[in-house]
Ligand SMILES: Cc1cc2nc3c(=O)[nH]c(=O)nc-3n(C[C@H](O)[C@H](O)[C@H](O)COP(=O)(O)O)c2cc1C
């Protein structure tokens with residue numbers, strides 16, 4: 269039983285579920301858990317925006333029940349059919365038998381294909397159409413590919429409030445429901461954006477164009493805290509990440525078996541830092557790849573290292589490369605390094621991948637046979653300096 273009541277504005281409640289023990293959200297590292305947010309609007313019509321992930325229907329229904337009898341719900345708004353938001357519609361229909369599901373045309377198609385055998389009482393709404401709820405209303409805005417094709421958001425003009433679904437979301441479980449009560453939201457927001465949204469950055473910019481000039485006081489996303497202060501700051505961050513996220517910084521990532529490549533990585537990192545460019549470093553074998561991806565998104569230079577393993581980059585680095593690709597790294601400097609034993613191969617593969625991903629500049633790779641000597645480590649340091657200088661030049 270739950271009794272936490274969160275009234276955002278009069279008659280609009282957060283009724284989501286908190287997943288305190290979530291550590292891996294389909295590959296996104298979530299060391300602080302996560303939430304699935306749903307929102308209940310009490311007006312002449314009773315409306316639920318989105319639902320929650322598998323196994324959380326009871327928490328959702330319990331929260332709704334502390335506010336109103338779920339049987340009174342008229343509308344279930346389905347903004348996005350991914351299972352973390354749509355799994356509970358079938359359970360909701362059992363307790364809210366008169367409710368209609370409001371969704372986009374593709375939302376209807378996706379719901380039927382995702383839950384074969386379930387009969388959904390669906391009403392399809394057009395892009396830009398409005399639904400009166402009594403004193404308040406909702407305007408539906410389709411934002412295809414942020415981050416699925418059927419996605420829409422719902423704007424309540426009377427409160428200047430938007431239910432933004434996955435946009436502006438992050439995975440973090442917290443006793444607080446508002447972002448201004450949480451100090452360190454930047455990294456979880458960035459991780460969520462880079463892992464789930466950045467691939468579709470162009471769609472985010474299109475969505476921004478669609479809502480240009482619309483007054484906004486409150487953003488209610490489907491994950492993490494609600495934004496009610498500094499709305500301009502958060503929309504500005506999203507805009508920057510969607511256009512050019514790079515800052516004057518670098519990241520070195522690597523994987524190694526016998527630590528030669530690690531020695532190279534640290535020497536390169538020192539070289540970059542020595543010219544005044546902050547450089548982060550990640551051992552990809554020990555980290556969630558999504559964590560390094562978040563750092564790579566904001567780095568101007570991404571330096572990837574791997575020992576050669578059967579003519580290829582060692583698995584952790586090989587596995588990281590699609591994460592880089594999905595950042596759309598077309599404004600980044602790339603470089604590859606690593607230790608090999610005889611024929612080598614890792615850095616050749618990595619360098620070609622950086623080129624294929626359309627890095628704006630790719631350096632010649634740096635190889636060391638077996639254990640780096642002092643002379644080799646000096647070369648690594650200088651390689652880092654060269655990368656650092658290129659980063660500096662890009663910002664001057
Ligand atoms: C399972 C395995 C496969 C390897 N395959 C190759 C190879 O195909 N070509 C090559 O040049 N070196 C190969 N090596 C040698 C390593 O690349 C070499 O020992 C390197 O110095 C290891 O770097 P590290 O200390 O960063 O792990 C292989 C080593 C291991 C353990």
Ligand SMILES: [Fe+2]
Pocket residue numbers: 348350415434
């Ligand atoms: Fe999603």
Ligand SMILES: [Fe+2]
Pocket residue numbers: 350352353434490491
């Ligand atoms: Fe989601």
